[in-house]
Amino acid sequence: MHADAVRTGEEARQAAATQLAGARMGFGSLTFSAVSQLLLAFWTIVVIFPFAWMLVTALKADPEILSSPWTLPAALQWDNFSRAWTEAHIGRFFVNTAIVIAGSLMGTLLVSSMAAYALARFNFPGRQVLFYGFIAGLMFPVFLALVPLYFLVNDLNLLATYQGLILVYIAYSLPFTIFFQIMLPLAKPGLIAMGIFNFLGQWNQFLLPLVLMPSEDKYLLSQGLYFLAVQQGYQNDYGALFAAMVITMVPTLIVYILFQRRLESGLTAGALKG
Amino acid sequence: MNYQKYRLIIPFLLPAILLYGVFVVWPYAQAIYISLTSWRGVSGNKPFVGLDNYQRLWEDERFHQALTRNGQLLIVLPLVTITIALTFAALFTQGSQQIRGAGFYRIVFFFPQIIPAVIVGILWSYIYTPNIGLLNGILRAIGPGDVSTSWLTDPKTVLGAIAAVAIWSSVGFYMVIFLASMQSIPTSFYEAAILDGATRWTSFKDITFPLIWETIRTSVIYLAIAALDFFILIVVVSGGSTTMGARRAEVAALYLYNQAFESSHWGYASAIGVVLLILTLFLSLGIMRATRRETYEF
Numbered sequence: 025m026h027a028d029a030v031r032t033g034e035e036a037r038q039a040a041a042t043q044l045a046g047a048r049m050g051f052g053s054l055t056f057s058a059v060s061q062l063l064l065a066f067w068t069i070v071v072i073f074p075f076a077w078m079l080v081t082a083l084k085a086d087p088e089i090l091s092s093p094w095t096l097p098a099a100l101q102w103d104n105f106s107r108a109w110t111e112a113h114i115g116r117f118f119v120n121t122a123i124v125i126a127g128s129l130m131g132t133l134l135v136s137s138m139a140a141y142a143l144a145r146f147n148f149p150g151r152q153v154l155f156y157g158f159i160a161g162l163m164f165p166v167f168l169a170l171v172p173l174y175f176l177v178n179d180l181n182l183l184a185t186y187q188g189l190i191l192v193y194i195a196y197s198l199p200f201t202i203f204f205q206i207m208l209p210l211a212k213p214g215l216i217a218m219g220i221f222n223f224l225g226q227w228n229q230f231l232l233p234l235v236l237m238p239s240e241d242k243y244l245l246s247q248g249l250y251f252l253a254v255q256q257g258y259q260n261d262y263g264a265l266f267a268a269m270v271i272t273m274v275p276t277l278i279v280y281i282l283f284q285r286r287l288e289s290g291l292t293a294g295a296l297k298g
Numbered sequence: 299m300n301y302q303k304y305r306l307i308i309p310f311l312l313p314a315i316l317l318y319g320v321f322v323v324w325p326y327a328q329a330i331y332i333s334l335t336s337w338r339g340v341s342g343n344k345p346f347v348g349l350d351n352y353q354r355l356w357e358d359e360r361f362h363q364a365l366t367r368n369g370q371l372l373i374v375l376p377l378v379t380i381t382i383a384l385t386f387a388a389l390f391t392q393g394s395q396q397i398r399g400a401g402f403y404r405i406v407f408f409f410p411q412i413i414p415a416v417i418v419g420i421l422w423s424y425i426y427t428p429n430i431g432l433l434n435g436i437l438r439a440i441g442p443g444d445v446s447t448s449w450l451t452d453p454k455t456v457l458g459a460i461a462a463v464a465i466w467s468s469v470g471f472y473m474v475i476f477l478a479s480m481q482s483i484p485t486s487f488y489e490a491a492i493l494d495g496a497t498r499w500t501s502f503k504d505i506t507f508p509l510i511w512e513t514i515r516t517s518v519i520y521l522a523i524a525a526l527d528f529f530i531l532i533v534v535v536s537g538g539s540t541t542m543g544a545r546r547a548e549v550a551a552l553y554l555y556n557q558a559f560e561s562s563h564w565g566y567a568s569a570i571g572v573v574l575l576i577l578t579l580f581l582s583l584g585i586m587r588a589t590r591r592e593t594y595e596f
Contacts, residue, residue: 056498057397060389064403067386070466071406077432078421093435139314142307154311161322165527165578167551168571171558172328173321175339195321198314228414230530235559246416253420254538266424269417280412284405287412288474 082266089262104263105271112261114268116241117248123186124244125226128193132222133215136198140205155206161199166231174235184239192232197222220283227276245272333568344565351569361570364553367457371525371549372581374458376518379465383472384514388506391480392498404477407470415467419534422463426450426535450536450543457547460535464528472517479513480506515589519582526578527551550574 081089082104084097109115143155173192174183182188201218233244243251249272252265280287333351335344355361386407390397397403410418425432426449433449449459483506491501507514529551536543539556548556550570558567 056392060397063389064386064397064399067469068403068406071410071470074421074425074432075409077425081424090430093430093432094439135313135317138310142310146303146307148303148307154315157323158314158318161318163578163582164326165551165571165574167527167529167554168329168568168575169322169325170555171564171568171571172325172332176321176325176328191317192321195317198318198322202314224412228412228416230414230416230534246414249420250416250534253423253534262430265420269420273413273417276412276414280409284408288404288408289478 078266078269082263082270084263084266086260086263089266101263104267107261108264108268108271112252112264112268113240113243113248114245114252114271117243117245118271120186120242121227121245124189124193125223127186127190128197128226129219129222131190131194132197132201132226133219135194136201136205136218137215139198140202143202144206155202158199158202161196162203166196170231170235177236184237184242186242189233189236189244192236193226193229196232197225200225216283217286220279220287223279224276224287329568329571332565333572335565337565339562339564347565351566352573354566355569355573360548361550361553364548364550367547367549368526368528370457371461371528372522374461375464375525375528376521379468379472379521380514380517382465382469383517384476386469386473387476387480388502390477392502392506404470404474408474409470410467411471413467415530416534418463418467419531422460422466423450423535423537426459451546453546456536456543460531460547463531463535464524468521468524475513475517476510479510483509511589511591515586518589519585522581522585523578526574526581529555 077093080096081093083100083102084095084104085099085101088095088097139158143151177183177188177192180188182191201222204218204221228246229244230246230250233247234250237243237247240251249268252268332344334346334348336347336350337344386403390400390403424430428434428448434447447455449455487505487509488501491505496504528549532544532547532549532552533539533555536547538544539552540560544552551574554567554570554574557563557570
């Protein structure tokens with residue numbers, strides 16, 4: 025609420041200022057704005073068109089998909105979605121993902137808030153070391169830890185379990201979340217913003233489930249979608265694959281539409297300070 | 299007092315330290331040790347071989363090729379992404395009036411950034427597919443006929459095609475960052491410049507660019523790290539880590555993944571990871587040093 029008010033004020037100020045500048049600059053401004061609109065419209069098409077194509081393809085029958093990328097569906101194949109949900113197991117993957125994300129999201133917020141509170145509120149020996157120790161995790165590429173992590177999770181009997189993946193998600197979300205909660209109290213990330221970031225990050229995670237969830241009935245969405253795409257080569261159910269992609273995109277899309285402003289301001293604040 | 303304090307601090311910190319220590323710090327530490335062994339994963343016994351893996355890497359032609367591809371990404375990703383993002387951000391801020399539909403463009407441009415990489419990858423793999431793909435469909439529709447190629451298997455195009463996907467999905471993010479940075483510049487600077495007869499280009503070059511330099515620098519480092527970590531998109535777009543396309547676009551992290559999870563050369567794979575980590579650290583430091591210039595406080 026408050027963040028929006030601030031932003032609108034800032035935009036109004038910016039608009040007024042650019043107008044002032046424009047009034048003085050005068051010359052060539054018509055060409056400038058025409059060229060701008062052209063470039064921006066071009067990129068809009070470049071961004072939207074693939075998604076639109078995906079949506080249309082998800083409603084086409086396989087022979088139509090295979091004949092040309094341009095044809096529109098003769099009849100809308102809603103059946104693609106139900107096949108994706110049941111036969112391609114996207115429904116099960118969806119539930120698996122929801123279980124893991126629910127646990128890891130709550131865990132991440134709880135564990136990192138407690139740690140951030142203790143680190144920010146109190147002075148104690150080793151505080152600096154701990155803080156930089158957490159932050160260092162931001163620098164390290166995940167794939168370096170992948171091999172030992174796989175064996176560690178295996179040794180703990182947590183391979184292909186929800187709990188195992190939840191714990192790993194929490195652990196790997198800590199550097200980012202603690203960093204934001206301590207460094208940017210003014211950016212109003214708050215629990216909600218941290219929740220949004222972690223939701224998107226964990227929902228989109230691919231590498232960790234790929235390695236730590238090796239049994240098919242526990243697959244998460246992104247991983248299941250990947251195997252579905254790889255198998256498509258011989259199963260030839262393209263319609264269901266595109267429908268599965270649309271289904272997987274929906275939660276991200278909803279979160280983005282609901283929280284777009286907050287997401288943008290939080291991310292840019294992080295990048296500007298970082 | 300002190301006792302009271304620690305009774306709060308310890309339980310608050312303990313879960314984070316435990317999880318982080320067990321699942322993050324310990325695996326990284328182990329990776330460094332494993333890189334000094336010839337472990338094949340079959341037994342718990344890890345034969346210590348010293349720096350043998352590193353020496354083999356030094357002579358490994360395939361690793362050199364992979365690093366060369368990382369080097370190409372290292373130039374292309376920051377250069378192209380930042381140029382496009384900066385251009386769009388400038389269009390929004392350097393114009394004489396507020397661009398119509400600015401809010402809409404921001405929402406649209408930013409959108410691919412938040413879409414799961416797997417979806418982006420699969421979607422583009424079908425855009426690039428020779429026969430039913432969108433790109434060749436467009437080329438056939440507007441082009442002189444047979445310009446369409448199989449983008450993802452031709453060694454000349456495969457890495458570029460996949461890098462284009464990365465650029466496509468991240469331009470909006472960097473544009474939004476540059477916009478925020480540009481909008482924090484006091485407008486009085488521009489007013490003064492206009493009075494002195496500055497044109498749109500000179501005011502961008504002499505005011506905007508130096509004042510957002512810090513943001514550009516941060517972005518270069520982000521993108522450089524992304525170029526070294528590059529790998530998920532290659533696997534997904536080319537339909538598997540061992541496909542022909544993936545082999546022809548193989549970068550260091552993908553080589554690591556294949557050595558580990560396809561060939562069970564855990565020791566060798568870990569050595570690749572350690573080299574990548576060291577390269578990342580040096581590269582970040584190097585870029586920070588090379589791009590240091592006077593910063594302007596305002």
